Amino acid sequence: MKENTKRPQDLISNYCEEIHKLKRINLTAIRKEMSRMNGLSSEVIRKYDDEIGGNKPEWLLMGCIAVGLEYKLPADRIKEFVDSCIQSFKDYCGYDVRFDRLFEEPNELKYHRKTGENKEIVCPQVLTDKLDSFLQESPKRFLYLAGTYKSGITASVIKYFAEKNDGREMQIYDFYGKTLKEIKESRILKFALLREKCVVIHIGLQTFPFSQMKFMGNGKVIFLAHTPCENLYLKDMEYIVFNDLVNQVKCTEELLKRYVPGLVNDDRISQDEITKVFIPGIREKTGGIPLAVERLGNAIFEGDFIRYEGNLERFFNSRLYSDPELKTVYEGLWKDLTEAMWSQIDSNAHSLIICASYFSGPVSIDMLKFLLRDVIKAEDWKNVLFQGYKYMLIMESGRNRENKEDGNFRGVRMFPIIKELVRFKFWNETEYNKYMKLSVDFYLEQINSLSANMVYSGEKTFLDRDGEIAILREVLYFCAKNNLNEQYLTLTGNNLADFFYMRSKKWDIADEINVERRKVARRLQNHVQVMETYGMYMRRCVRCNKKEKALEALQCAEDYFEKYSGMDLYKCNRYLNGKAVVLFALKRDRENAWRIWQEMQEKCTLKARERSWCRRWALKCEFALKRSSLEDMEEKFQRGFEDAEENGFYRAAVDYLLYTVRCYFLMYVEDPSDKGYIVRMEDHLQITEEWLEKHSFLDDQYRADYWYFYCLLLQLKGEDTENALKKASYFSGRVNETSKYKKLKALLRNLEKIGASGSKIGNLDLEIGNFYNMIVSFC
Secondary structure (H helix, E strand, O other): OOOOOOOHHHHHHHHHHHHHHHHOOOHHHHHHHHHHHHOOOHHHHHOOOOOOHHHHHHHHHHHHHHHHHHOOOOHHHHHHHHHHHHHHHHHHHOOOOOHHHHHHOOOOOEOOOOOOOOOOOOOOHHHHHHHHHHHHOOOOOEEEEEOOOOOOHHHHHHHHHHHHOOOOOOOEEEOOOOOHHHHHHOHHHHHHHHHOOEEEEEEEOOOOOHHHOOOOOOOEEEEEEOOOOOOOOOOOEEEEEHHHHOOOHHHHHHHHHHHOHHHHOOOOOOHHHHHHHHHHHHHHHHOOOHHHHHHHHHHHHHOOHHHHOOOHHHHHHOOHHHOHHHHHHHHHHHHHHHHHHHOOOOHHHHHHHHHHHOOOOOEEHHHHHHHOOOOOOHHHHHHHHHHHHHOOOOEEEOOEOOOEOOOOOOEEEOOHHHHHHHHHHHOOHHHHHHHHHHHHHHHHHHHHOOOHHHHHHOOOOHHHOOOHHHHHHHHHHHHHHOOOHHHHHHHOOHHHHHHHHHOHHHHHHHHHHHHHHHHHHHHOOOHHHHHHHHHHHHHHHHHOOOHHHHHHHHHHHHHHHHHOOOOOHHHOHHHHHHHHHHHHHOOOOHHHHHHHHHHHHHHOOOOHHHHHHHHHHHHHHHHHHOOOOHHHHHHHHHHHHHHHHHHOOHHHHHHHHHHHHHHHHHHHHHOOOOOHHHHHHHHHHHHHHHHHHHOOOOOHHHHHHHHHHHHHHHHHHOOOOHHHHHHHHHHHHHOOOHHHHHHHHHHHHHHHHHHHHOOOOOOOOOOOOOHHHHHHOOO
């Protein structure tokens, strides 16, 4: 026995006393905290006297470690204390402290593989990368890894740690089926949290009580679950959905090479088809879930479906789940991946999920409530959605983080493999047609009531919800296929045209719909709507700088009008406006553009916003044509700004401000002795900047114009333009106006020459051309 070694109870007593003095914590409270951790009573801890039965030494030390961590004792001090106690138990009690004894308890929560579970499963590289990043780099302590039942998360994590630990499997603590009390009071879990650098907990198909847990230690914790996390926004937790993580072409390719190696070397199918058709096709059907990739990939390959050579794309675009040769595969996948979860939900939840499966993308909850209004009562929706979310048969989409469940435009989405399997089990063509027809009614109601003010003001509408346009396009396709022609024209009318005009990212979809709309209108011999559709298209083409497309559309529209000249052109507001925009912006025919906008105000039935548009663009024509003095134009633009501001026409207001700035610039050019023009120019640019900052949805075109004229202002003031030019260059690139940027630099060079030479700035006959015409080129 070492002379300087104290007895275990003395070391423990001194340790508690040290915490008491350092942290000013009552000794009784310290012992209660130890008791909470190790399950020994406070009295047993206080009177401990060399007992070694029931693994008391190990449990005592666990309680001491927990208290030290709880009260933030330095890690070196805790280690020193534990080492001293281990030696003391050996010296005084002849007892070797072994913490692994605790794992010999009958309540050990060890995860055991299920019978038939694929032990050779590969851990996808995308998951390997995420786990590496979390364990080695992330400052967060917790990782919640969720995936649908038997999606492969647990087997993949086992594989990951086995590869990291030279084949030794990671201890996984299985809490599936355990009560809340068992989880909270588990001493094995508490010990692991204190002792291990990383603890992996299997939750399964239940919710883990995060809000009621107190996690000891500071090691990393990974949760494996088949349910979403109860709180998605914990600051110290990363949240990963395995199904979304593996839903990538590169992941599917990796898995196919592992599970269907013969595919890569099969000379019946080209490498190009494998890369561009086969792999994306398997990903679309399986979502990259390992078990599904393995079974479906092998079934297609071994079943000689490669015989579809040259038609593989058509094959994957078909409903594979209805192919008799694949029925056994889909039946097996249903039983393994879905049946257990499906049995846990009620008939209302079944109806919701089946309905959602008929659509290709995320469906809004508003639409689902409309479609299922005769099936699910209003008061039952919260519970029905909860059931679907709980087992990840559906997932939320479009959630508003700030308002959480009360967020706008919420929807539900389904993982690809779940959608495929639900369709396999429950697809009904009659039901599908019923839901599609109801969807037409839903969109007619929603789009007809869509506020133009919302669209033009940048306020979010239901069409901005992630995936909504894909669903709308699907419904429109149904209309076209089933000759619901009037409904198609109504759905794709002015409100949707305005939405597509303002939401630039939707142009490709808008173009597709535009082509189909013309076909429908021609089929109905609705000549006005043919012309209107051309007008919608022309205006959008001008905005996205598709010059040739716009000019081509104008010519086609004029040819169509000549063929059917009996129509009243003044009922074609969209066509006339589109034509005028093409004349103004592309043909530089401001005279005829002005005439069209003037006549529209006199002869067309216009809404307030449309009338404001015509008035504004007619004024811009007047400015370009020099029909009025600069003083008169400045006054008209000022009045226009005041009217637009009063009516909430934000784009018009900023446009008027920038045209007023043009007037002040030219006024100063004509009379450089009046410095007040520079002051007013600067004031109006400041107001413009405030509007652009306040209304971030405003087009980059206005930002480009702002920076063009801010550069000119700086040049007039004799200040450095370098930084402003960088901004002008950036925004001119974003709106594809490099030619305007070049003109700007030419103007700046000329102003610089004039300033250096002392020439009269009012001389408009300069080597780079007339100043007025140069400014008009920015219109």
